[in-house]
Amino acid sequence: MSRIHDMGGLHGFGPLEIESDEPAFHHEWEARVFAINRFLLRAGWYTLDEFRDALEQMPPAEYLEASYYERWLFALESLIRRKGVLDVPGR
Amino acid sequence: MSHVHEASGSAANRVKTLVGALEDAHVLTERELDASIEAFLSRAQPANGGRIVARAWVDPEFRRRLLADGNAAVAELGIDLAHWAPVKLRVVANEPGRHNLIVCTLCSCYPLALLGPSPAWYKSNAYRSRAVRDPRGVLAEFGTQLGDDVEITVWDSTAEVRYLVLPQRPAGTKRATEDALAALVTRNGLIGTALV
Numbered sequence: 001m002s003r004i005h006d007m008g009g010l011h012g013f014g015p016l017e018i019e020s021d022e023p024a025f026h027h028e029w030e031a032r033v034f035a036i037n038r039f040l041l042r043a044g045w046y047t048l049d050e051f052r053d054a055l056e057q058m059p060p061a062e063y064l065e066a067s068y069y070e071r072w073l074f075a076l077e078s079l080i081r082r083k084g085v086l087d088v089p090g091r
Numbered sequence: 092m093s094h095v096h097e098a099s100g101s102a103a104n105r106v107k108t109l110v111g112a113l114e115d116a117h118v119l120t121e122r123e124l125d126a127s128i129e130a131f132l133s134r135a136q137p138a139n140g141g142r143i144v145a146r147a148w149v150d151p152e153f154r155r156r157l158l159a160d161g162n163a164a165v166a167e168l169g170i171d172l173a174h175w176a177p178v179k180l181r182v183v184a185n186e187p188g189r190h191n192l193i194v195c196t197l198c199s200c201y202p203l204a205l206l207g208p209s210p211a212w213y214k215s216n217a218y219r220s221r222a223v224r225d226p227r228g229v230l231a232e233f234g235t236q237l238g239d240d241v242e243i244t245v246w247d248s249t250a251e252v253r254y255l256v257l258p259q260r261p262a263g264t265k266r267a268t269e270d271a272l273a274a275l276v277t278r279n280g281l282i283g284t285a286l287v
Contacts, residue, residue, distance in 0.1 A: 008196030008247065010220040016212045016232050024132065024208035029106040035124040036109065038131060041176065043118075048176040048250050055198060068199070068214045070102055077109065086116040 004060035030069040037076055046079050054078050132208070137278040139170050140205040140255060143182075144281070145273035148260040157182050161255065165205070172204050176250070180205075183246060184257040185283075190237055192230070192245045192283035193254045194222035200248035202255050206278055213282070223247065233284040256280065258287035 007013075025031040041048060054075035063071060080086060113119050143165060147154035157164035161180030165172055172180055180202060183191040195201060199214040212218050222229050226243045230236070237243065246254040258280045264272060279285035 005197055007216060007219040008194075008223040010216075011224075013215075013217040013220045016215065016217050016221075016229065018212050018232065019210070022210040026211070027103065029103040031128055032106045032110060032124060034131075035128040036106075036113065036119070039119050039124060039127050042127075052198065052250050064216075068211070073102055073105060073109075077105070080109070080113075085118055086112055 003056055004058075004063045005056045025069075027069075033069050033072050033076060037072060040076075040079075040085065045083050045085055050079065051075055054082075131203075134171070135203045135205075135207045137205070137207045137276075137281065138273070140202070140278070140281040141273040141276035142168060143170070143205065143255070144257055144276045144287075145269045147182075147257055148264075148272055149269050154184075154257070157257070158184060170204065172202070178202075178250075179252045180255060181246075181252055182255045182257050183244070185259045185286075187259070188241055190241050190243045190283065191254075191256045192222060192226050192243060193248060193256060194219060194245060195248040196220070196223055197247075197249070200250055200253060202253040205255060206281055210278075230284060233279065235285050256283040261287055 025034065037051065040046065041051065046054075055071055057078065058066070058071055058074050062074070066074065110121060110124070114121065143157065146168065147157050153164060153167070156167075161182045162172060164182075165180060172178060185191055193201075195213075196219045198219075199209060201209040201213060203209065218229065223245050226245050227237065230243075248254055258276065260272070261275060264275070267275075276287055277285055280287035
């Protein structure tokens with residue numbers, strides 16, 4: 001059974017939107033999400049596979065509604081909770 | 092942990108709450124986050140991809156090594172591939188009659204360290220779904236037309252394997268220096284949505 005993230009070959013998503021300026025991030029919070037994920041991955045809180053799996057756990061309807069970094073935020077919140085990142089006194 | 096509310100409020104507010112909670116738990120500081128993103132943006136540049144391609148154009152032995160073992164060849168140039176996890180790099184060469192295109196249908200895997208941050212279209216539902224089914228249609232939207240006799244191979248990235256296209260060296264560049272050649276290489280050329 002494939003989940004919604006398995007998009008190869010799906011129909012109906014329309015033409016590409018190619019931006020002329022292609023900013024890396026469209027909102028400040030997106031850069032923050034990227035940075036938090038990079039930080040926690042490098043600190044060993046979870047692996048890239050776990051992050052990918054967390055993204056893929058997003059309910060299909062929400063996944064389709066969400067922007068790229070909203071999906072990341074969902075995965076971050078879920079992993080931070082599951083891994084007890086906030087429970088452990090750091091350093 | 093009680094102050095992490097999933098899927099409530101705007102994304103900006105949720106992120107603010109999250110950063111606050113991570114700071115309170117002494118996991119990280121805002122300063123470390125800023126430093127992390129700056130470190131990433133300063134090192135991950137399409138110029139890295141350009142350097143690799145230019146070297147392969149001028150040095151057939153390097154080209155052979157690059158196609159055989161991307162990681163080892165890139166390390167020769169002192170470029171660090173690992174951005175947050177070790178990945179295997181596979182370089183695929185365009186040739187007369189043969190074109191390569193890269194996608195990540197499952198999400199957004201991409202050789203960030205060699206290409207810089209990926210553009211929004213690479214991560215879009217439209218690109219992910221269509222690149223494998225209608226690569227010619229996708230290329231046309233980039234203004235890239237290939238003859239019917241050109242075979243297109245689409246490479247679907249994974250968390251473990253990242254692809255990089257080695258474009259064909261443009262005609263009329265016999266006398267160009269390696270640096271000048273590197274400057275000709277575009278990010279889209281390295282993904283395969285454009286020719287160089």
